[in-house]
Amino acid sequence: xQKITQTQPGMFVQEKEAVTLxxxxxTSDPSYGLFWYKQPSSGEMIFLIYQGSYDxxxxxxxxxxxxxxxxxxxxxxxxxxxxxxxxxxxxCAMRLSGGYNKLIFGAGTxxxxxP
Amino acid sequence: xxxxxxxxRYKVAKRGQDVALRCxxxxxxxxxxxxxxxxxxxxxxxxxFQNEAQxxxxxxxxxxxxxxxxxxSVSTLKIQRTQQEDSAVYLCASSGGGxxxxxxxxxxxxxxVL
Numbered sequence: 001x002q003k004i005t006q007t008q009p010g011m012f013v014q015e016k017e018a019v020t021l022x023x024x025x026x027t028s029d030p031s032y033g034l035f036w037y038k039q040p041s042s043g044e045m046i047f048l049i050y051q052g053s054y055d056x057x058x059x060x061x062x063x064x065x066x067x068x069x070x071x072x073x074x075x076x077x078x079x080x081x082x083x084x085x086x087x088x089x090x091x092c093a094m095r096l097s098g099g100y101n102k103l104i105f106g107a108g109t110x111x112x113x114x115p
Numbered sequence: 116x117x118x119x120x121x122x123x124r125y126k127v128a129k130r131g132q133d134v135a136l137r138c139x140x141x142x143x144x145x146x147x148x149x150x151x152x153x154x155x156x157x158x159x160x161x162x163x164f165q166n167e168a169q170x171x172x173x174x175x176x177x178x179x180x181x182x183x184x185x186x187x188s189v190s191t192l193k194i195q196r197t198q199q200e201d202s203a204v205y206l207c208a209s210s211g212g213g214x215x216x217x218x219x220x221x222x223x224x225x226x227x228v229l
Binding site for chain 1: 221
């Protein structure tokens with residue numbers, strides 16, 4: 001069964017420090033994509049970063065990087081130099097090559113950045 | 116507009132009422148998705164359109180849920196005879212082509228059924 005697991009319901013971090021949000025996935029499909037989205041209290045899902053299953057290098061986007069370990073089926077998000085505005089829900093999602101590209105989401109991790 | 120827009124942002128309905136939720140995707144985007152997000156959970160897929168064709172409606176929870184995109188741009192999600200369990204945030208997303216591009220989400224419509 002295709003599934004995304006986020007085991008950390010809540011995390012907190014001090015401002016300016018780095019934080020890692022965990023994500024593991026389950027699929028037998030060899031071709032898939034992994035996404036991280038941020039959802040502030042306003043409700044909108046904001047795209048952060050993408051990793052394809054065949055990508056050789058870990059994806060990076062500014063302060064966001066994705067620690068992709070294919071053999072472990074994990075795709076952890078690393079946020080460096082945390083800012084107060086990073087406080088939000090973070091969702092890991094998987095897109096399969098079939099199934100018309102719908103996304104399967106995890107339950108999310110709530111991140112609180114403390115000054 | 117630059118992003119995906121949805122209206123209304125909030126909707127309160129009495130049990131048994133019909134509601135219609137609107138999504139305006141990013142201009143030119145071929146693919147449009149609807150998701151349902153219950154409180155404290157991640158979004159769950161409802162249905163997918165490629166232009167005006169509804170190619171996947173496997174996530175619609177019952178025949179009370181109906182979606183359309185008649186001209187391949189704006190989409191409407193209709194819920195008939197609303198029930199309390201329909202209370203959720205309904206998110207719309209669009210992506211550029213028919214392939215695996217990134218989906219960009221709207222702000223959602225928060226539906227409360229009393």
